[in-house]
Amino acid sequence: MKLISFDIEISKVIDNFSGNLFEHSPLGISCSAVAHDEVKFWQGVPQLTKEENQKTVHDLMTYAKEGYTFVTWNGCGFDFRLLADESDMVEECGELALNHIDLMLLVTFKKGWFLGLDKALKGAGIGSKVHELELKNGEMLYDMNGGMAPKLWAEGEHDAVLTYLRGDVEQTLALAKDIEKTHKIRWTSGRGKPQSVSVPHLMTVKECFNIPKPDTSWMSSPPEREDFVRWIPDWEKKISALLTANNTQFSFF
Numbered sequence: 001m002k003l004i005s006f007d008i009e010i011s012k013v014i015d016n017f018s019g020n021l022f023e024h025s026p027l028g029i030s031c032s033a034v035a036h037d038e039v040k041f042w043q044g045v046p047q048l049t050k051e052e053n054q055k056t057v058h059d060l061m062t063y064a065k066e067g068y069t070f071v072t073w074n075g076c077g078f079d080f081r082l083l084a085d086e087s088d089m090v091e092e093c094g095e096l097a098l099n100h101i102d103l104m105l106l107v108t109f110k111k112g113w114f115l116g117l118d119k120a121l122k123g124a125g126i127g128s129k130v131h132e133l134e135l136k137n138g139e140m141l142y143d144m145n146g147g148m149a150p151k152l153w154a155e156g157e158h159d160a161v162l163t164y165l166r167g168d169v170e171q172t173l174a175l176a177k178d179i180e181k182t183h184k185i186r187w188t189s190g191r192g193k194p195q196s197v198s199v200p201h202l203m204t205v206k207e208c209f210n211i212p213k214p215d216t217s218w219m220s221s222p223p224e225r226e227d228f229v230r231w232i233p234d235w236e237k238k239i240s241a242l243l244t245a246n247n248t249q250f251s252f253f
Contacts, residue, residue: 004036004068005173008079009149009165011047029086030153031162032056035169041162053087060096070100071176073117076205077228094232101202107185108223109208110197112216115187121171123186124178130167133160209239
């Protein structure tokens with residue numbers, strides 16, 4: 001399988017964020033990137049324009065036509081949704097989202113809760129997300145995270161943000177290849193116990209809806225599967241068509 005990872009950084013600076021990020025829309029896109037044999041960036045100052053984001057969508061569609069399969073961590077619920085908002089190409093982004101591999105959904109649809117990319121990277125022995133960055137004045141950041149990227153971008157620290165973004169797409173691609181090889185997503189629980197989910201094969205978002213729903217009755221507000229795809233036009237029809245065509249459910253035990 002020809003895998004290509006994809007990730008986005010928002011441009012809007014949001015102080016004291018909590019809750020649903022899309023409640024603060026429009027969010028803007030400062031930069032986005034893919035990684036396969038190399039890393040390609042799209043970037044804009046102060047942010048990518050609608051036309052530039054449309055160019056990104058067309059470029060992604062070209063990769064798909066060339067036989068690449070996109071892989072993300074929470075790309076269905078975030079990255080492709082954001083790109084749809086900013087490009088106004090909702091139908092096209094929806095198709096890309098439904099037909100790509102969202103590694104986080106492989107855990108969330110099985111377990112009923114979210115898992116962070118950092119935990120999965122460490123579980124695979126790959127390392128971690130980029131947390132240390134050097135700024136233009138030589139100062140070092142030791143606690144970098146995605147929430148800091150918009151402010152850094154606005155301050156002109158473009159190289160630092162692009163380095164962070166590069167790490168995300170390269171690490172996500174490495175994780176996908178590890179899962180493809182080991183057929184597992186592994187992590188360590190908050191109590192220090194090894195955990196894993198069996199992944200018979202890398203499943204697209206549409207295929208993930210075949211995964212039997214877990215028991216989430218013990219959770220106060222578990223994520224709903226539909227919340228990841230509600231933004232996609234005719235998502236119910238597109239997913240139900242797949243489920244009708246494939247009545248078998250995948251084993252995830």
